[in-house]
Amino acid sequence: MKKTLTIVVPTYNVEKYLDRCIESLVFDDSILKDLEIIIVNDGSKDNSLEIAKKYEKKYPKTVKVIDKENGGHGSTINVGLKAATGKYFRVIDSDDWVNVDDFSKLVKDLKKIDLDLVITDYQQEQVFNNSIILLNYKNLEYNKVYKFEDLDLELLKPDYFCMASMNIKTEILKEAKLELDEHCFYVDMEYLLFPLKYLNNFIYLNYNVYRYFIGRPDQSVNPEALVRNRKHHEKVLKRLIEFYTTEDLSKNKKEYAKYIIALMLNTEYTIFTKIKLPDKKCLNEIRELDKYLKEKAPDLYEETNNYSRSVKWNRNTNFVFAQSKKFWFSRLADFLQMRSKNRENNKQIKESN
Numbered sequence: 231m232k233k234t235l236t237i238v239v240p241t242y243n244v245e246k247y248l249d250r251c252i253e254s255l256v257f258d259d260s261i262l263k264d265l266e267i268i269i270v271n272d273g274s275k276d277n278s279l280e281i282a283k284k285y286e287k288k289y290p291k292t293v294k295v296i297d298k299e300n301g302g303h304g305s306t307i308n309v310g311l312k313a314a315t316g317k318y319f320r321v322i323d324s325d326d327w328v329n330v331d332d333f334s335k336l337v338k339d340l341k342k343i344d345l346d347l348v349i350t351d352y353q354q355e356q357v358f359n360n361s362i363i364l365l366n367y368k369n370l371e372y373n374k375v376y377k378f379e380d381l382d383l384e385l386l387k388p389d390y391f392c393m394a395s396m397n398i399k400t401e402i403l404k405e406a407k408l409e410l411d412e413h414c415f416y417v418d419m420e421y422l423l424f425p426l427k428y429l430n431n432f433i434y435l436n437y438n439v440y441r442y443f444i445g446r447p448d449q450s451v452n453p454e455a456l457v458r459n460r461k462h463h464e465k466v467l468k469r470l471i472e473f474y475t476t477e478d479l480s481k482n483k484k485e486y487a488k489y490i491i492a493l494m495l496n497t498e499y500t501i502f503t504k505i506k507l508p509d510k511k512c513l514n515e516i517r518e519l520d521k522y523l524k525e526k527a528p529d530l531y532e533e534t535n536n537y538s539r540s541v542k543w544n545r546n547t548n549f550v551f552a553q554s555k556k557f558w559f560s561r562l563a564d565f566l567q568m569r570s571k572n573r574e575n576n577k578q579i580k581e582s583n
Contacts, residue, residue: 234264235318236339236400238310240303241282242272245445247325248281254327254441256289258334264341267293268310273300277435278324304410304417311403317341318348319400321393323422325443328533332437340397347432348397352440360441363436365389372436377483378429383489390490393418394440402428411469415455415462419494426483460501464519464520467494475527476545492533499534499541502549516549 238256241248249267253269267289269282279297279497286295296309307321318340320327336350369385370376406425410417458464470491479487502516524531535542 231315233266235320235337235397236266236268236310236316238307238314238319238325239267239269240272240306240310240321241269241274241278241324242300242306243274243278244324245274245277245281248278250460251322252282252285252293253329253334254330255322256285256292257330261334261337263288264293264337265292266314267453268313269293270306270310271295271297273298273304275448296308302411302413302415302417303421304414305412307410307417307421308412308542309410310462311400311408314400316400319395320401321540322440326394327441327443327472328442332439335438336397336439343433345431346399346402346429347391349391349395349432349434350397350440351436351438352392352442353395353438354442354444356444365376365395366438366545367395367434370434375431375433377431377563378486379413379480381482383482383485386486387489389423390486390493394442395422397473398425398429403429411466411521414465416466417441418469419466421491421583423487423490425475426475427479431488456501457496463494463498463501467491467498468522470494471523471527471530475528488533491530492537495530495534496537496541499544501537513549516544519550520545 239248239251239255244251252267252269256262267285269285271279271282279295282293282295285293294313296313298309300306301309310321311319319484333352336348340348349370351364353365354363356363358428367386367389369387374542403425406428408424409422474484474487474491498519499516502512507537513571520531523534535545
């Protein structure tokens with residue numbers, strides 16, 4: 231019998247968290263027959279592989295372990311997708327977990343649904359400040375089928391679909407020949423956009439499924455890691471820009487891609503305000519990127535001005551003050567944007583309680 235949902239669990243040195251992740255997936259016996267859990271061990275040096283094999287032995291009809299040399303997050307997804315046989319496909323990182331009640335309901339609904347994409351809510355478990363932030367799409371209606379071509383993109387802002395919220399038809403990912411960068415961080419952005427051409431409809435279900443564990447020092451979204459791995463970020467960004475400028479997308483899908491890439495560009499420019507490098511090296515890197523963007527995708531270049539006043543002001547000075555503490559109005563702009571976002575998150579939490 232064909233499985234309903236394939237879950238790929240990228241695994242690298244997570245012996246501390248892997249049990250929590252897998253236990254949440256196999257908690258409900260009634261859905262085990264519908265699940266295909268593929269744990270891809272990415273050359274772990276701790277006991278992650280032994281833990282994974284424990285579950286493969288206990289749940290042989292549900293859990294499969296693939297052991298491979300280290301290739302990065304994208305590599306594990308590439309390998310998992312090739313082995314996937316389920317109707318739908320999703321990724322759950324090994325340090326994250328699911329809400330067992332809503333997850334079971336989701337799997338049962340996926341058996342009946344025949345749409346390209348199924349979206350659910352998720353929440354961030356932020357360990358650095360001991361807080362929880364619910365991430366939802368408050369402008370969309372639950373249980374309504376949407377078509378990408380008819381979708382008002384303003385309904386998605388300020389958010390967009392992400393790996394934590396997406397269940398995609400496996401056949402669509404294979405039709406798109408999805409191949410993520412290996413030995414590289416931030417490939418989740420490639421996962422969001424590369425199948426876009428083949429996604430025609432979706433539904434938003436009222437389930438809060440994914441628990442995103444955020445705040446560990448070694449995570450790629452950590453501010454210091456963003457600076458350290460900035461070349462990875464730039465590599466993925468340029469691949470997305472190449473996709474945007476060459477792929478034959480409909481008007482609405484093109485606008486959706488532009489919105490997401492512009493947000494990532496804003497992050498890229500922000501990284502350069504935090505780099506502790508000699509001024510000349512920092513200036514050369516940011517100026518080269520800015521020149522590349524202006525020549526490669528002028529509309530994306532202009533779009534970044536709409537998302538960050540500090541980017542626009544830095545451009546006006548040819549980035550002379552990109553790192554300067556005296557560039558106070560750039561810092562003020564970033565602060566005001568962050569404060570607005572925090573207020574919106576706090577409002578969502580209050581509304582959900």
